[in-house]
């Protein structure tokens with residue numbers, strides 16, 4: 608079980624205790640003041656504008672700028688997903704090169720790479736479902752740029768274990784590291800890991816200057832490979848109690864918003880579609896977290912099945928879900944996705960996107 612808060616009160620407390628100045632100074636360090644809000648943002652419990660405006664109630668735009676900049680990375684990845692759909696699951700801008708195989712690295716999944724900080728944090732990922740951003744980057748870099756694995760399967764392995772698993776942030780970050788969604792690959796070395804993870808390790812396969820790291824062959828520590836079996840242990844299907852005189856609200860593992868149409872007199876059903884989880888498996892821990900969040904939504908029933916298996920779906924006067932690229936096939940009305948910033952033009956790269964957001968952010972500053 609997870610010890611993370613699942614109530615809105617607990618999540619608000621998490622937002623309110625965030626020190627944005629400290630965040631800006633320390634976020635890259637493993638023991639830095641990061642927010643750990645991603646599980647709630649990914650699962651749609653709270654939206655990006657909700658978090659931004661709540662933070663701005665007690666901080667100036669200037670102080671909160673670094674935090675909002677990071678929130679913008681999520682918004683940017685979502686925008687790319689909305690625009691390009693399933694294309695985010697293939698090499699996006701250019702093919703990954705070189706690629707030795709399309710499997711996963713054994714020593715990474717077993718947390719025995721020999722890099723103390725990485726091994727410790729992979730064990731912690733299994734135990735908690737969370738991994739610090741820097742360690743995600745290090746892990747992805749070791750797998751894709753040192754062991755030369757193609758990014759796709761390893762990204763699925765990481766997604767499987769993350770409570771905050773988000774298909775856009777995950778796929779596109781792996782691609783950013785592997786150089787298929789960016790102009791160059793991301794590399795790390797032992798010195799960088801020591802700096803941000805508080806270790807003092809020497810003599811590892813990453814204990815080299817960057818020049819040597821970018822040119823070295825796959826070290827034996829990360830050479831052994833395998834294909835992980837990722838399977839979502841969905842619960843048994845339960846019978847639903849439905850009132851066909853009332854609308855049907857469809858929730859998903861990406862929309863667990865307890866405030867959504869809260870006062871409406873409706874049927875509320877959380878869809879756990881086997882086809883979705885076959886394509887994008889999640890661990891038992893992740894599923895438990897999703898179900899724990901679902902419990903916070905009054906009257907929400909869980910349905911393990913495909914949308915067209917919902918009993919007599921055509922009888923409802925109205926069907927409503929929230930706009931989302933993974934669930935475009937849902938029938939009925941779609942409530943708009945909640946963005947922080949208006950879209951000025953479709954983003955090509957993050958820098959241009961951030962510039963547009965920054966202009967809008969400045970207009971929020973009281974004169």
Ligand SMILES: Cc1cc2nc3c(=O)[nH]c(=O)nc-3n(C[C@H](O)[C@H](O)[C@H](O)COP(=O)(O)OP(=O)(O)OC[C@H]3O[C@@H](n4cnc5c(N)ncnc54)[C@H](O)[C@@H]3O)c2cc1C
Nearest residue numbers: 641642643644645677678680681740743772773776777780
């Ligand atoms: C290889 C790799 C895989 C990733 N997979 C996921 C994933 O599946 N789901 C996911 O939510 N994030 C993913 N990220 C992005 C990032 O690591 C996490 O969002 C962040 O670490 C969450 O921790 P936090 O809430 O404490 O972040 P904070 O530093 O407190 O940031 C606040 C919020 O800003 C957003 N944010 C911060 N950094 C990023 C970033 N680099 N990219 C996108 N949004 C960001 C998140 O919504 C986060 O909750 C991945 C990054 C990498 C490098």
